[in-house]
Amino acid sequence: MHVISGKPGWIEVICGPMFSGKSEELIRRIRRAEIARQRVQIFKNALDARYDATSIVSHSQQSLPSVAVDQIGQVYDLIEEGTEVVAIDEGQFFTSEIVSVCNQLASRRLRVIVAGLDLDYCGEPFGSMPELMATAEYVSKQLAICMVCGDPANFTQRLTDNRDRIVVGAIGTYEARCRRHFTPPQNGATPPSDRSASATPTVDEIS
Numbered sequence: 001m002h003v004i005s006g007k008p009g010w011i012e013v014i015c016g017p018m019f020s021g022k023s024e025e026l027i028r029r030i031r032r033a034e035i036a037r038q039r040v041q042i043f044k045n046a047l048d049a050r051y052d053a054t055s056i057v058s059h060s061q062q063s064l065p066s067v068a069v070d071q072i073g074q075v076y077d078l079i080e081e082g083t084e085v086v087a088i089d090e091g092q093f094f095t096s097e098i099v100s101v102c103n104q105l106a107s108r109r110l111r112v113i114v115a116g117l118d119l120d121y122c123g124e125p126f127g128s129m130p131e132l133m134a135t136a137e138y139v140s141k142q143l144a145i146c147m148v149c150g151d152p153a154n155f156t157q158r159l160t161d162n163r164d165r166i167v168v169g170a171i172g173t174y175e176a177r178c179r180r181h182f183t184p185p186q187n188g189a190t191p192p193s194d195r196s197a198s199a200t201p202t203v204d205e206i207s
């Protein structure tokens, strides 16, 4: 039996394609923690200003105020005394530093919850999400509903010709698709060497 004594820290990852309810699930977990009077701090990448410059917002318009950061390392300076839960949305937008930051916070006995895309618009693992998932204690994979057939959707279909890896957009730019109906771009994917989320994203980013 796994016995945890004292107050442990850990990492939870909520992953899946766009529209799978990652942000909704993140907001649900944050609200429950807040009801239990736990001190929560919420961060998002400054890149994602689709609906709001600072709040995290789901496609179903649920939202919570957050702090937007350019670099995940800024979180160290922003964590306040007494914080018990750290929530990070759009984890795929951050550099690989997110892995060490989350692990260090968990080692400091914080509960760290990260939501993010596990695959990009080409169907390839996104940024440091795979590494983060490997070091996390808990991984929840969410699925959306395929907009073509209604089957469970694991992929995010980009509906435009833009080949930048990061193109921030929502309905109209992206659609949830199942394996059968997902069509990756032909010869248009960004070369793997350019794919690291450590490269400064150009414009819009998927999410």
Ligand code: ADP
Pocket: 016, 017, 018, 019, 020, 021, 022, 023, 024, 025, 057, 058, 059, 060, 144, 145, 146, 147, 176, 207
């Ligand atoms: P994510 O963070 O994974 O992009 P959100 O939590 O922001 O997802 O939004 C989930 C919501 O998106 C759903 O509750 C639903 O209202 C909406 N939605 C739009 N398209 C779909 C779809 N194809 N499948 C499921 N939900 C969808």
